[in-house]
Amino acid sequence: AQSVTQLDSQVPVFEEAPVELRCNYSSSVSVYLFWYVQYPNQGLQLLLKYLSGSTLVESINGFEAEFNKSQTSFHLRKPSVHISDTAEYFCAVSETGGSYIPTFGRGTSLIVHP
Amino acid sequence: DGGITQSPKYLFRKEGQNVTLSCEQNLNHDAMYWYRQDPGQGLRLIYYSQIVNDFQKGDIAEGYSVSREKKESFPLTVTSAQKNPTAFYLCASTGSRSKTSSYYGYTFGSGTRLTVV
Numbered sequence A: 001a002q003s004v005t006q007l008d009s010q011v012p013v014f015e016e017a018p019v020e021l022r023c024n025y026s027s028s029v030s031v032y033l034f035w036y037v038q039y040p041n042q043g044l045q046l047l048l049k050y051l052s053g054s055t056l057v058e059s060i061n062g063f064e065a066e067f068n069k070s071q072t073s074f075h076l077r078k079p080s081v082h083i084s085d086t087a088e089y090f091c092a093v094s095e096t097g098g099s100y101i102p103t104f105g106r107g108t109s110l111i112v113h114p
Numbered sequence B: 001d002g003g004i005t006q007s008p009k010y011l012f013r014k015e016g017q018n019v020t021l022s023c024e025q026n027l028n029h030d031a032m033y034w035y036r037q038d039p040g041q042g043l044r045l046i047y048y049s050q051i052v053n054d055f056q057k058g059d060i061a062e063g064y065s066v067s068r069e070k071k072e073s074f075p076l077t078v079t080s081a082q083k084n085p086t087a088f089y090l091c092a093s094t095g096s097r098s099k100t101s102s103y104y105g106y107t108f109g110s111g112t113r114l115t116v117v
Helices: none
Strands: A003-005 A010-014 A019-021 A024-026 A031-038 A044-050 A056-058 A064-068 A073-078 A087-095 A108-113 B004-007 B010-013 B019-025 B031-037 B043-051 B054-057 B064-066 B076-078 B087-094 B112-116
Touching: A003 A087, A010 A019, A019 A108, A024 A073, A031 A064, A031 A073, A044 A056, A044 A064, A073 A087, B004 B087, B010 B019, B019 B031, B019 B087, B019 B112, B043 B064
Parallel strands: A010 A108, B010 B112
Antiparallel strands: A003 A024, A019 A073, A031 A044, A031 A087, A056 A064, A064 A073, A087 A108, B004 B019, B019 B076, B031 B043, B031 B087, B043 B054, B064 B076, B087 B112
16 A cells, blocks of 8 residues: 655745755555645645656646655655745655555645745 | 536534535546545545446545435535544545546545534
8 A cells, every 4th residue: 555755744935945845655566646735725736746757747837846766755846936835735646557546645834934 | 617616615513413515526527536634634535436326435434425326426424423523525536547637636626614513
């Protein structure tokens, strides 16, 4: 069975600074990886996903994540954050060839200060 | 625009009462899911359905029930057997396995916040 660890429950950062949200996973088979974002009192939105191919995936709003198989990681990065990036971020993993249903991490709260 | 509609947005339940949360989608997605979200615990799967008239228990199904009579609808009933129902409930859907872009990655509703009073 797969598992996901988000190493930081909260990450405070100043506006225009870079940020990295860490995600590590555990699985005995190949995986698909996802990052979701949740704004207060809303549902989650898919930010980006890794299914296969290039290990670096990008979102339309400047976030990127890199799949590192040897380190079993899928860290999310942004070179310069905005106040509007303040939200909860969830990493998720699902095993290929299975039922697809992902396991979610506990979330990281990104707090961007002016 | 297509999406998932959850209603109501806020719901209050008295002790010993059953309540039903609505989830409707117009995405023509095959699979639908219910999750419970508690602070600091991420999302936990309650029930899911991959086809009409069929559904499976997730990790925390006790005290909950569902039905899937129509492709578009997947209501969740929180029964009196659920001892700690106060939480944020999220409904999600995905397309079929043959449509990779919509299969891998949930579309979520905006959630229902249930409070026991």
